[in-house]
Amino acid sequence: MADPSTSPSLTRPSVLEARELIKGFVHHTPTLTNATLDSLASTPLGNRDGDEKVEGRKSASPKIRLYFKCENLQRIGAFKIRGAFHALERLKREPGWEEGGGRERGVVTHSSGNHAQALALAARTNSIPAHIVMPSISAKPKIAATKGYGANVVFSGSTSVEREAVVMKVIEKTGARLVPPYDHPDIVLGQGTLGLELQEDARDIIAAAAGADSKNHEAIPAERGFRAPITTPNLPEKKRTSPGLDAILAPCGGGGMLSGVALSCEGTGIRVFGCEPWFEGADDAKRGYESGQRVEAVSTLTVADGLRTPVGKVPWGIIYERRLVAGFYSVSEEEIIAALRLIYERFKMVVEPSAAVPLAVALFNEDFRSLVEREGGEDGWDVGIVLSGGNVSLEALGTLFAPKEG
Amino acid sequence: MADPSTSPSLTRPSVLEARELIKGFVHHTPTLTNATLDSLASTPLGNRDGDEKVEGRKSASPKIRLYFKCENLQRIGAFKIRGAFHALERLKREPGWEEGGGRERGVVTHSSGNHAQALALAARTNSIPAHIVMPSISAKPKIAATKGYGANVVFSGSTSVEREAVVMKVIEKTGARLVPPYDHPDIVLGQGTLGLELQEDARDIIAAAAGADSKNHEAIPAERGFRAPITTPNLPEKKRTSPGLDAILAPCGGGGMLSGVALSCEGTGIRVFGCEPWFEGADDAKRGYESGQRVEAVSTLTVADGLRTPVGKVPWGIIYERRLVAGFYSVSEEEIIAALRLIYERFKMVVEPSAAVPLAVALFNEDFRSLVEREGGEDGWDVGIVLSGGNVSLEALGTLFAPKEG
Numbered sequence: 001m002a003d004p005s006t007s008p009s010l011t012r013p014s015v016l017e018a019r020e021l022i023k024g025f026v027h028h029t030p031t032l033t034n035a036t037l038d039s040l041a042s043t044p045l046g047n048r049d050g051d052e053k054v055e056g057r058k059s060a061s062p063k064i065r066l067y068f069k070c071e072n073l074q075r076i077g078a079f080k081i082r083g084a085f086h087a088l089e090r091l092k093r094e095p096g097w098e099e100g101g102g103r104e105r106g107v108v109t110h111s112s113g114n115h116a117q118a119l120a121l122a123a124r125t126n127s128i129p130a131h132i133v134m135p136s137i138s139a140k141p142k143i144a145a146t147k148g149y150g151a152n153v154v155f156s157g158s159t160s161v162e163r164e165a166v167v168m169k170v171i172e173k174t175g176a177r178l179v180p181p182y183d184h185p186d187i188v189l190g191q192g193t194l195g196l197e198l199q200e201d202a203r204d205i206i207a208a209a210a211g212a213d214s215k216n217h218e219a220i221p222a223e224r225g226f227r228a229p230i231t232t233p234n235l236p237e238k239k240r241t242s243p244g245l246d247a248i249l250a251p252c253g254g255g256g257m258l259s260g261v262a263l264s265c266e267g268t269g270i271r272v273f274g275c276e277p278w279f280e281g282a283d284d285a286k287r288g289y290e291s292g293q294r295v296e297a298v299s300t301l302t303v304a305d306g307l308r309t310p311v312g313k314v315p316w317g318i319i320y321e322r323r324l325v326a327g328f329y330s331v332s333e334e335e336i337i338a339a340l341r342l343i344y345e346r347f348k349m350v351v352e353p354s355a356a357v358p359l360a361v362a363l364f365n366e367d368f369r370s371l372v373e374r375e376g377g378e379d380g381w382d383v384g385i386v387l388s389g390g391n392v393s394l395e396a397l398g399t400l401f402a403p404k405e406g
Numbered sequence: 407m408a409d410p411s412t413s414p415s416l417t418r419p420s421v422l423e424a425r426e427l428i429k430g431f432v433h434h435t436p437t438l439t440n441a442t443l444d445s446l447a448s449t450p451l452g453n454r455d456g457d458e459k460v461e462g463r464k465s466a467s468p469k470i471r472l473y474f475k476c477e478n479l480q481r482i483g484a485f486k487i488r489g490a491f492h493a494l495e496r497l498k499r500e501p502g503w504e505e506g507g508g509r510e511r512g513v514v515t516h517s518s519g520n521h522a523q524a525l526a527l528a529a530r531t532n533s534i535p536a537h538i539v540m541p542s543i544s545a546k547p548k549i550a551a552t553k554g555y556g557a558n559v560v561f562s563g564s565t566s567v568e569r570e571a572v573v574m575k576v577i578e579k580t581g582a583r584l585v586p587p588y589d590h591p592d593i594v595l596g597q598g599t600l601g602l603e604l605q606e607d608a609r610d611i612i613a614a615a616a617g618a619d620s621k622n623h624e625a626i627p628a629e630r631g632f633r634a635p636i637t638t639p640n641l642p643e644k645k646r647t648s649p650g651l652d653a654i655l656a657p658c659g660g661g662g663m664l665s666g667v668a669l670s671c672e673g674t675g676i677r678v679f680g681c682e683p684w685f686e687g688a689d690d691a692k693r694g695y696e697s698g699q700r701v702e703a704v705s706t707l708t709v710a711d712g713l714r715t716p717v718g719k720v721p722w723g724i725i726y727e728r729r730l731v732a733g734f735y736s737v738s739e740e741e742i743i744a745a746l747r748l749i750y751e752r753f754k755m756v757v758e759p760s761a762a763v764p765l766a767v768a769l770f771n772e773d774f775r776s777l778v779e780r781e782g783g784e785d786g787w788d789v790g791i792v793l794s795g796g797n798v799s800l801e802a803l804g805t806l807f808a809p810k811e812g
Contacts, residue, residue, distance in 0.1 A: 030436055032479070049554075072754045073438070148455075341800060348478045348756040348796035390754035394747060394807035402804035 006094050007185035010318060012266045015192040018082075021089040022190060025125065026082050029070045029194070031201035031384075036346045038065050041362050042380070045369075062372035063380025064362060067205065067245065069198040072351045072390025076117045076149075079194050079257055079388055080181070084118035086190025087179050088126050097177075103128055105175035110156070110163040112138040113306060114389055115181035120149035131170045133163055141393055182256030183312030192260025198384045199245060199270065206243040206382060246376065247271045248384035249358035249368075252285045252328070253307040255315030257388065262324035270384075271326040273368070274319065275358040277302040278330035285311045286328035289320055303333050303400075306354030306389065329368045331360040337400070339363060343387070344401075352392040353400075358385045412500050413591035416724060418672045421598040424488075427495040428596060431531065432488050435476045435600075437607035437790075442752045444471050447768050448786070451775075468778035469786025470768060473608040473651065475600055478757045478796025482555075485600050485663055485794055486524035486587070492596025493585050494528050509534055511581035516562070516569040518544040519712060520795055521587035526555035537582050539572045547799055588662030589718030598666025604790045605651060605676065612649040612788060652782065653677045654790035655764035655774075658691045658734070659713040661721030663794065668730035676790075677732040679774070680725065681764040683708040684736035691717045692734035695726055709739055709806075712760035712795065735774045737766040743806070745769060749793070750807075758798040759806075764791045 008014040040048060044059035071079040088107070091097055106129030109119050116132045123130035130151040134143060135158035147153050156166035170176055180187065248265065252258045252274035262272045276283040280300035288295045288311065298310045311319065319325040331339075336353055339360035343349050361368050362383060372381045414420040446454060450465035477485040494513070497503055512535030515525050522538045529536035536557040540549060541564035553559050562572035576582055586593065654671065658664045658680035668678040682689040686706035694701045694717065704716045717725065725731040737745075742759055745766035749755050767774050768789060778787045 030438070032436070035481075075441075077752075077754060344756050344800055346483075348483060350750050350754040350756055394750055394803075397800075398804045398806075398808035400804075401800035402808050 003094060004185055004314075007090065008189065010185055010188065010263055010314075012263055012268075014189050015196060015260065015264045018086050018186075018189040019193045019196055022082060022085040022193065025075075025085045025122070026193075027074050028197055029073045031198055031205065032068050032070060032347075033066065033205060034068070034347050037342060037359070037363075040342070041066060045364065045366065060366055060369035060373045062369045062376060063378070064369075064372055064376075065380060065382050066359075066362060067198065067202040067382065067384045068347070068349075069194055069201075069384060069386050070349065071194060072349060072355060072387050074389075076114065076121055077389055077391045078114035078118070078352075079191055079386075080114040080118035081121065082193050083182075083187035083190035083256060083260075084115070084122040084179065085125075086193075087119075087184065087186045088122050088128065090186045091177065091179075092126070101175075102177065105177065106130060107179045108133065108167055108170045108174070108176040109179045109181065110134070110167050111181050112142055113181075114391055116142070116146045116151070117149055117391075119179055120146050120151035124150040129174075129176070131174065131176055133166045133170065135163065139393070180312075182254030182309075183314050184256075185314055187256045188260045188263070188314055188318065190260070191257040192262075192264040194257070194386065195248065195261035195264030195272075198248065198261075198386070199264070199268065202382060202384055203244045210243060244268075244382070245270050245384045246381040247273060247326075247372075248386065249273050249275050249329075249361055250386040251275050251304070251307055251354050251357045251388050252311065252319075253354070254309040255285060255311035255319055257386070258285075258325060259315035259318035261386065262318055266324060272324065273361070274325050274328040275361045276328060276330045277304045277307060277333065277336060277357060279303075279333050282307055283328070283330040285319065286330050288316070289325070289328050292320075294320070302336075304336055304354040304357055306352060307357065329361045329365045331357060331365055335360040335364040341401070349387065350390045350392070351387050352389050355386075355388045355390070409500060410591055410720075413496065414595065416591055416594065416669060416720075418669055418674075420595050421602060421666065421670045424492045424595040425599040425602055428488060428491040428599065431481075431491045431528070432599075433480055434603055435479045437604055437611065438474050438476060438753075439472065439611060440474070440753050443748065443765070443769075446748070447472060451770065451772065466772055466775035466779045468775045468782060469784070470775075470778055470782075471786060471788050472765075472768060473604065473611065473788065473790045474753070474755075475604040475607075475790060475792050476755065477600060478755060478761060478793050480795075482520065482523045482527055483795055483797045484520040484524070484758075485597055485792075486520040487527065488599050489588075489593035489596035489662060489666075490521070490524035490528040490585065491531075492599075493525075493590065493592045494532050494534065496592045497583065497585075498532070507581075508583065511583065512536060513585045514539065514573055514576045514580070514582040515585045515587065516540070516573050517587055518548055519587075520797055522548070522552045522557070523555055523797075525585055526552050526557035530556040535580075535582070537576045537580065539569055539576065541569065545799070586718075588660030588715075589720050590662075591720055593662045594666045594669070594720055594724070596666070597663040598668075598670040600663070600792065601654065601667035601670030601678075604654065604667075604792070605670070605674065608788060608790055609650045616649060650674075650788065651676050651790045652787040653679060653732075653778075654792065655679050655681050655735075655767055656792040657681050657710070657713055657760050657763045657794050658717065659760070660715045661691060661717035661725055663792070664691075664731060665721035665724035667792065668724055672730060678730065679767070680731055680734040681767045682734060682736045683710045683713060683739065683742060683763060685709075685739050688713060689734070689736040691725065692736050694722070695731070695734050698726075700726070708742075710742055710760040710763055712758060713763065735767040735771045737763060737771055741766040741770040747807070755793065756796045756798070757793050758795050761792075761794045761796070 041064035108131040110133035132151045136155040279302040282300040282302040284295035340356035447470035450467045514537040516539035538557045542561040685708040688706040688708040690701035746762035
């Protein structure tokens, strides 16, 4: 990892620069819309098919149009590839790194998840050796995938102390540079590039739909992504001069992506919210944000396994100290699974459980929905949703959704 | 259904006309690419990870670039909506239909699959009553979905004789017009519109990738869909003046979509192939095509449940009599499931088993692969793949992919 002191400032222009550096290596993933999910999000809780009636309480009645950034279609199946490529581009530019034999010494990280594969692929593309420390109990397909990208997989015990000890040994032996999964400016700036694409794509889709409306009162699907306003029930198009997103909902684990997206929105007026599970205290960022004190350790087995990590220090500075994230919302395990089911059944996308958390907030979190009702009024809100990744085994899905016995 | 004698001629210009008629009602779905699947398709059988070695036989070694037409992202989750909307637009234009009270009398069909939901939605959009005859043993979610689109669901026994008897009763009672699922010119022309979009999108993606290559030798993802040539191993871009598809692989059940796609390619030089399962004789179109005699009855329980139907008469005229389909390929159940798994795990798309059949042909059928090797040579082929639909229950998926016991 490049010495953080050589990293660019944590600003929107730096995210734009990061985009230039990685654009030959990552996909501009599609931003898609879905009329059924818009309609559900715009129907009060308790009025939807299959809902239990909520007695004695009036549910919020927001108008919500959703724009899904499909990072499940990204290379290696997750946004993590953006940060990994950006980290290596910055490393290559660090004064003295190349001359000092940095390329031969390679890079190292510990991860059993998407960051492992991301760094492995980015390193291979750059002909740099990558050492990935993984717990020996990691799922076999993940080990195989990481090896498949040409990385040297080194096994460790499963506690963070054991993993870090093995990383230190690798560094001593090889001189490899550590590339952490989220707690570094270069990673944050790389992940933030998805926020730029989402903003631009949503603007294009909104403009195309508005143009179609004014032309013939029939909706013509937009060129990039699509909307089907014909059957979107009772969702008035927003009248304004500069159409674009009102908000983005992004999942928050270590906070690298959330804080990068927040940087990408700085000065645009788009509000960025973090989304977490609350099961077993997985809502560490929310609790920290509300108490003013970063929560440094979390132990949770939430189904959203990508979000079991506490927020890192660098992301925290952006999220909380600079207040570039407008707030946090959390959801239950049942709400995450319900959103996951809708993404599969109605949106036809394969995503991992973590990626369903923002949609769960839009559909089920009454605090968020009240905010949209209050502030969006009759026009409603255009809300970007980050579908962060799609790496889930079919066996795990099978277990999650197998028919109930009896 | 409009009287077939009032239907337009079965030609490419009629498909273009159909597109104009339905364009406010259906999505222009995305066409996407995937480097991993390109690479697998361009690796000989026996040389892939996990392949069994094929002894004593040299596997074909084609170069294949795939362009996936994502009709799983279409409204109601399948291409069938195109034919249904087109059929209704034609019906509305039939002389005397409106004046004779046709609108009030409505439409009727028998289907327990995607056509049921397609006709229900198209009819509701047009404020025309729809009667859908479904076997009383149909899956509850399918019945609920069809009712959810506002259709009048009428139950019948499950044999085709029983179903048709109930349809006749509905017609006698209501005067509703029959809209069959595939065996009608208006349906064929409607489904063919996806072929036009696929041709155009593929051309754009190929041109964008070629432009990026010539500019800086780095691949910039195309604006619509994406390619990642940087890591596509050893796939030389084709050199030619007019880039576009060489072939389209489409699944074949009743043949409405396959024959429509064939019409959309007439005169373009793009070869269209039908893809079928062979389990229990599901390859009826292939057998018919080779013997010169349409097979009129099939009884199969192939996992590709959308393809259990024999080819209809109208499609047959296009497919066989006019030879607008260049040939058929069939695959095993195991090959279909392997392709389905790859679409989920590597392409992150939810599709129904029928939609995986064309990819199974591209990956596993040695006859097809030898053809591409022979005719595509070093340049290889650009092959369109129709992902026909994504309507599969998570419970069914869970059963298909649940971890094996023991």
